Amino acid sequence: MVEVTTTLSIFFFAALLEIGGGYLVWRWLKDHKTKIFGLVGALILFSYGIVMTLQPANFGKVYATYGGIFVVSSIIWGYWIDKKRPDKFEIIGSVVVIIGVAIMFYFPR
Template identity: 85%
Template structure:
């Protein structure tokens, strides 16, 4: 159970780094914010790549699973940061993705 908890924490931390870093780059380029914001975003994105190496599985399995975590995290980010309430299809899709993630990464082989 501890291994499952630690991998979930790493996945969501990585998602925070990727989405947060991407958001800063987005603000820099789309909203014409300062270059420091873009550089900071780039460094945060680089950190995301390092954090992903903390997962115990192989690259392909980790990144496939992370894709599902990223989807759910993006919906959460949109709600908290962009103040966009997810519709029922986004919520249903998030549940479906999480079920897929659980099957891919956590079910015994």
């Protein structure tokens, strides 16, 4: 159980870094914010790459699993930051993705 909690914490922290960094770059380019937005966003994105190396599994398995975590985290980010309430298909899709992630990463071989 500790391993599951640890890996999920790393996945969600990495998602926060990737989405947050990407969001700052997005704001810099799309909303013509100052270059500091882009620079800070790039540094945060770089940090995301480092955090992902803390996972105990191999690269392909980690990044495939992270893709599912990223989907769910993006929906949550949209709700909290962009104030966009997810529709039922986004929620259903997120549940399907999380089930897939759990099977792929956590089920014993």
